[in-house]
Amino acid sequence: TLFERAFTNKRFGTHLNVEIGERLTHADLTAHHHAVIYAVGASSSRPLDIPGEHLPGNHAAAQFVGWYNGHPDHSGAEFDLSGERAVIVGNGNVALDVARVLLMSPDQLGQTDIAQHALDALAHSNIREVVIIARRGPRAAAFSVGEFLALGHLDGVDVLIEGCDPAVHLAADPGDDVETAAKLDLARRYAERAPTPGNKRVVFHFLSTPTEVLGDDRVEGLRVTGTDDGAVTDLATTLLLRSIGYRGTRQPGLEFDEATGVVPNEHGRVLGADGQPVPGVYVTGWIKRGPRGVIGTNRICAEETVAKLFEDFDAGALTRAVGSRDALCDLLAERELTPVDWTGWRGIDSAERERGAGSARPRVKFVAIDEMLSAAEK
Ligand code: NAP
Numbered sequence: 001t002l003f004e005r006a007f008t009n010k011r012f013g014t015h016l017n018v019e020i021g022e023r024l025t026h027a028d029l030t031a032h033h034h035a036v037i038y039a040v041g042a043s044s045s046r047p048l049d050i051p052g053e054h055l056p057g058n059h060a061a062a063q064f065v066g067w068y069n070g071h072p073d074h075s076g077a078e079f080d081l082s083g084e085r086a087v088i089v090g091n092g093n094v095a096l097d098v099a100r101v102l103l104m105s106p107d108q109l110g111q112t113d114i115a116q117h118a119l120d121a122l123a124h125s126n127i128r129e130v131v132i133i134a135r136r137g138p139r140a141a142a143f144s145v146g147e148f149l150a151l152g153h154l155d156g157v158d159v160l161i162e163g164c165d166p167a168v169h170l171a172a173d174p175g176d177d178v179e180t181a182a183k184l185d186l187a188r189r190y191a192e193r194a195p196t197p198g199n200k201r202v203v204f205h206f207l208s209t210p211t212e213v214l215g216d217d218r219v220e221g222l223r224v225t226g227t228d229d230g231a232v233t234d235l236a237t238t239l240l241l242r243s244i245g246y247r248g249t250r251q252p253g254l255e256f257d258e259a260t261g262v263v264p265n266e267h268g269r270v271l272g273a274d275g276q277p278v279p280g281v282y283v284t285g286w287i288k289r290g291p292r293g294v295i296g297t298n299r300i301c302a303e304e305t306v307a308k309l310f311e312d313f314d315a316g317a318l319t320r321a322v323g324s325r326d327a328l329c330d331l332l333a334e335r336e337l338t339p340v341d342w343t344g345w346r347g348i349d350s351a352e353r354e355r356g357a358g359s360a361r362p363r364v365k366f367v368a369i370d371e372m373l374s375a376a377e378k
Contacts, residue, residue, distance in 0.1 A: 007342045013325060015332060015339035017369070023335040026253025032328040034318040035280045035309050038270075039302070042248040042261060042286035048089065051212045057219030061088065061098050061243035068101055068122075070115030075367035081125035083238040087222050089210050090243035091134040092142035093294075096151060098241055099130040099202050103157050113356075113363045128200045131235060135209045135227055137169045138187045144294065145182045151202055152190060158199045161191040163206040163226075208233065213240060246291035254281070263287050268305030269312075280318050282309055344376030351375035 006012055018024055029036045045060035047053060057080055066074030086102055088095045101109070106123040114122075134141060138161070141148075152159050164170070170188045172181060187204075195201065207227040214221035214234060221236045247261040254263050255273055263283045264271040270281040284305040285298050293301075312318055323331075332339050340348075348366065352375075355364035366372045 007345075012342075013328075014342045014345070015328075015337075016345060017340045017373070018332065018337050021252040023337055024332070026251070028331060030280060030322075032323040032325075032331070033280070034320060034322055035282065035312075037268075037282040037284055037305060037309070038251060038254070038263065038287055039283070039285045040248075040251060040287050042246040042291040044247045044249050044261075045242065046245050046247050048210060048213075048242050048244065050210055052215060052219075053213050055213055055215050055219045056217070057215070057238050058213055058240045058242070061090070061094050061241045062246060064098055064101075064241055065094065068114050068118035070118075070365035070367040072367055072369050075115065075117060079121070080238045081121060081127055083236075084126055085129045085131060085235070085237045086127050086239040086241065087131045087133060087235055087237040088241045088243050089133045089222070090142070090245070091132050091204065092243060092245065093144055093147050095132055095241075095243035096143050096147045098243060099132060100151060100154065102127050102130050103154060103200050103202060105155065108155070110361060113361070113365060115367055116364050117367065127239070129203060130201075131203045131205050131237075133208050133210055133222070133224055134163075134204060134206045137164055137206050138184060138204070139169065139173075139176070139180060141183060141204075141206075143183075145179055145186065148183055148186055152186070156199050158193070158195040158201045159190040160195065160201055160203045161187050161206070162203055163208050166191050169206065205235075246286065248287045248290070251287070260290060262290055268301075268308045280312070280320065338373060340373070340376045347378050348372050348375045351378065 007014060020026060020029065026036075043062070045062045052058075059077070059079065063074050063077055064079060067077045067079070088098055101114070101118075101122070102125070104122075106119065109119055109122060151157070161170070166188065170184055170191060172184060176184065205224070208224040209227050210222055211225045211232075212223040213219055214223055219238055219240050221234050222240055223232060223234050225232055248256075248263070249261075250256040251263060254270060256262075257264050264275075265283050265288055266277065268282045268284055268288055269277040270283055272278045282305050284302045286292075288305065289301060309318075352363040352365055356362050366375060
């Protein structure tokens with residue numbers, strides 16, 4: 001793999017399956033390292049803050065993504081796939097990923113590394129239409145052009161554009177940047193295409209603001225209001241997924257900005273309560289700058305953080321006396337933690353691939369931590 005060279009370097013140590021907070025604290029980390037970088041991402045979901053949001057059948061898209069990716073925290077989640085329509089609020093790349101998974105055929109899904117429980121559940125799904133609710137127009141759509149294009153290549157799926165006037169909202173404007181111009185061009189082509197009878201569909205419902213989740217005991221629909229004209233539309237559905245962005249969570253031992261959901265920092269250097277950099281503590285990725293950007297953005301973000309760490313090293317700011325690598329290993333054992341090293345990770349990886357070989361799948365993922373630990377020990 002891409003990481004093999006770094007991870008097999010003798011100067012590199014890996015302690016996976018260790019959660020920072022209770023049995024091992026931030027103070028333990030800084031007591032054993034000259035520098036600590038948090039790259040913990042943003043794993044919680046923002047609420048919609050509309051009536052009816054508490055009803056069962058309304059889920060965060062992040063939970064659905066965790067479920068189909070086999071994340072141990074979400075593998076027991078259940079989604080009602082018995083209706084013909086699912087509604088997704090928000091039109092970022094996560095919404096498009098979710099729409100794709102909901103509409104792909106079991107054969108296509110089987111060629112991916114989707115979790116087996118999700119593959120089994122989706123094989124019996126009745127969903128034929130996914131409606132994506134966007135509160136603004138196509139020009140302001142949050143998805144990337146590549147993901148929008150990929151939707152149009154799904155076998156047996158039509159892409160429909162609704163809720164906006166093509167002559168006004170899909171018209172080219174010389175002031176548009178390249179990405180926006182490409183998105184609008186694609187949207188125009190989708191809008192002109194006649195739907196194929198019998199196909200499944202993904203419907204982009206632009207300029208629609210969600211105002212109420214409908215239902216008595218569980219989700220029965222979503223009420224949306226026209227952003228420009230105030231027209232009210234009720235969309236019947238039993239599966240509502242909100243895909244309106246992620247949010248970082250407070251890290252024990254670090255300051256946290258509740259308004260933005262990030263750890264306060266200056267170019268990756270973590271700031272303390274006094275607004276001054278905390279020596280030797282850094283952040284990178286979504287916990288540093290919020291849940292935006294694709295993988296390449298995170299790479300640039302990490303380079304900036306590491307450059308600051310090197311600057312601090314060169315300035316002699318990372319010279320505290322700290323515990324040795326062996327002392328850290330002793331501490332992990334003392335706290336009864338079960339760290340997995342790189343050899344263990346390889347063990348899990350090859351066991352998953354072997355499980356997949358039997359059923360012609362790239363891999364069958366483990367979704368329970370104890371199963372992963374037994375594979376790591378082999
Ligand atoms: P996102 O790109 O920030 O999109 C969030 C969407 O939710 C926007 O359409 C936003 O509309 C809408 N929204 C926010 N609050 C809302 C509200 N109260 N009511 C209705 N709609 C609301 O978030 P994301 O899709 O979770 O993606 C997160 C990041 O991961 C993005 O940078 C994305 O590109 C990246 N990502 C990339 C890939 C990939 O490259 N394949 C895959 C997954 C994720 P407004 O624009 O009107 O606010």
